[in-house]
Amino acid sequence: MTVKSDQLLQHNRATMPAPISVGSQHGPAPEVSFIVCTRNRVAVLEPCIKSIQAACRAHPAFAAELVVVDNGSTDRTAERLASIAELSDIPLKAICEARPGLAAARNAGLARARGRVLVFVDDDCQVHGDYLSDLQRHYATGERVVRGGRVEIGDARDLPFTIKRSPVRERLTSDVHPGGFVLGCNMTMHRDVAARIGLFDERFGAGGPLRSAEDTDYLVRAVLLGIPVEYVPDMTIFHHHGRRDRKAIEKLHRDYSMGNGGLCLKHVRRAPWLLRHFYWAVRSAFRELVKGPAFDRELKLSHWPIVAMNMLGAAKFAVLLLARWPEAPQVRQDQQAQDQQAQDQQANAEARVNTP
Numbered sequence: 001m002t003v004k005s006d007q008l009l010q011h012n013r014a015t016m017p018a019p020i021s022v023g024s025q026h027g028p029a030p031e032v033s034f035i036v037c038t039r040n041r042v043a044v045l046e047p048c049i050k051s052i053q054a055a056c057r058a059h060p061a062f063a064a065e066l067v068v069v070d071n072g073s074t075d076r077t078a079e080r081l082a083s084i085a086e087l088s089d090i091p092l093k094a095i096c097e098a099r100p101g102l103a104a105a106r107n108a109g110l111a112r113a114r115g116r117v118l119v120f121v122d123d124d125c126q127v128h129g130d131y132l133s134d135l136q137r138h139y140a141t142g143e144r145v146v147r148g149g150r151v152e153i154g155d156a157r158d159l160p161f162t163i164k165r166s167p168v169r170e171r172l173t174s175d176v177h178p179g180g181f182v183l184g185c186n187m188t189m190h191r192d193v194a195a196r197i198g199l200f201d202e203r204f205g206a207g208g209p210l211r212s213a214e215d216t217d218y219l220v221r222a223v224l225l226g227i228p229v230e231y232v233p234d235m236t237i238f239h240h241h242g243r244r245d246r247k248a249i250e251k252l253h254r255d256y257s258m259g260n261g262g263l264c265l266k267h268v269r270r271a272p273w274l275l276r277h278f279y280w281a282v283r284s285a286f287r288e289l290v291k292g293p294a295f296d297r298e299l300k301l302s303h304w305p306i307v308a309m310n311m312l313g314a315a316k317f318a319v320l321l322l323a324r325w326p327e328a329p330q331v332r333q334d335q336q337a338q339d340q341q342a343q344d345q346q347a348n349a350e351a352r353v354n355t356p
Contacts, residue, residue, distance in 0.1 A: 031063045033066075036109075037120075037122070038070060044124040049066065052127055057089070095108060119135065119187075120185070120187045126237065127237050134236075146230070147229075184215030184216075261317070262316060264313075
């Protein structure tokens with residue numbers, strides 16, 4: 001966890017995602033863009049889309065669009081999206097990103113989103129009917145922040161994991177581990193903030209080598225840029241994650257810990273306070289041996305998988321750095337965003353010329 005070789009740090013700087021220009025400005029831009037990434041989960045995707053459409057109809061003054069990224073689905077997702085888009089009363093863009101990984105899909109959504117405020121919602125979530133009114137109220141001041149909202153269990157049969165029910169509005173500090181402070185299934189930001197932070201790191205996230213933490217990495221990068229990260233107890237979504245047995249929860253627990261281990265090594269120079277959280281996990285793990293509290297008492301999850309997977313994640317990140325993975329895909333994604341912006345600018349210029 002404390003590897004600090006000069007070679008690794010040089011690769012770390014080289015592979016930091018560059019700033020991007022988010023979305024295009026062709027035609028009137030909506031106030032908000034919902035970005036939903038999906039892969040082979042059409043059964044839960046449709047209720048997600050319907051909940052967003054309902055929230056938009058409930059608050060039409062805050063004009064919205066929906067960008068759905070199909071991350072290489074092999075079921076009938078593409079067919080259903082085409083039908084839904086045709087009948088949707090909310091502008092809906094269905095785009096395909098064949099490169100696997102949630103981070104790659106999020107980047108594709110960023111490249112096409114046009115809203116002033118960007119909202120990331122997972123495909124197995126449903127938004128509260130008042131979501132847009134809460135969102136508009138929080139962004140009325142124009143403050144540039146990364147902001148996340150409340151995440152409730154959508155189905156009482158699912159185990160209480162990947163949720164956040166805190167009733168207290170708060171901001172991220174180095175005393176709090178960034179993992180889970182704002183959940184990626186309910187994460188929002190002004191488009192200018194996304195442009196400053198840049199692309200999601202495709203080494204992280206579901207479907208990527210490190211399996212998770214693409215959202216946590218985004219939070220850390222925001223903090224390092226001086227951008228506040230805030231949790232608010234409204235802006236509610238309901239998470240229908242479908243995990244009802246311990247085996248599924250334990251796997252997710254390990255995956256989250258692996259991503260966080262890679263995160264520690266990536267930011268070891270600029271955010272050494274992350275190592276403090278690893279030390280606390282080690283200390284808590286040893287306390288468990290003498291009847292100390294578990295990581296999650298309700299689900300009886302141990303600290304030991306956190307320690308082991310943190311170390312494995314750090315080791316895997318070191319290998320990725322040495323292999324310079326995935327510099328090329330990130331460069332291609334930047335180029336796609338720039339090409340799209342150039343096309344939109346050309347279309348705007350032609351429209352002005354042709355206007356009487």
